[in-house]
Amino acid sequence: MADTAHSSDHASANSTEQSSKDSKVEFSEDEETLITRMYNLVGERWSLIAGRIPGRTAEEIQNYWTSRHSSGD
Incomplete structure (x- = not known):
């Protein structure tokens, strides 16, 4: 059971780094x-x-678009 908790902690750390x-x-x-x-x-x-676009995720594309085009266009 401790292994499961460690795995989720590791996954959480990875998602924070990715963000x-x-x-x-x-x-x-x-x-x-x-x-x-x-x-x-x-x-x-x-x-x-x-x-x-090879190597790009949908989330990266969406974040790019919203950061460039969300300020009152």
């Missing part, structure tokens, strides 16, 4: 262009957009 990394994710100019084009075609279908 802090997500806020600092850099996108190339090509990725930004592709995200914009895909968004114009399919809207907020983040997993579909992420499927076109």
Whole structure:
């Protein structure tokens, strides 16, 4: 039972590390262009957009988009 508790603590620590990394994710100019084009075609279908950009997750794409376009556009 102690192993289970240790595993969940480790998973929690990993998700915390990942969250802090997500806020600092850099996108190339090509990725930004592709995200914009895909968004114009399919809207907020983040997993579909992420499927076109190798190594990117839907959450990364959504966080990028909302950080760039949520301030009263």
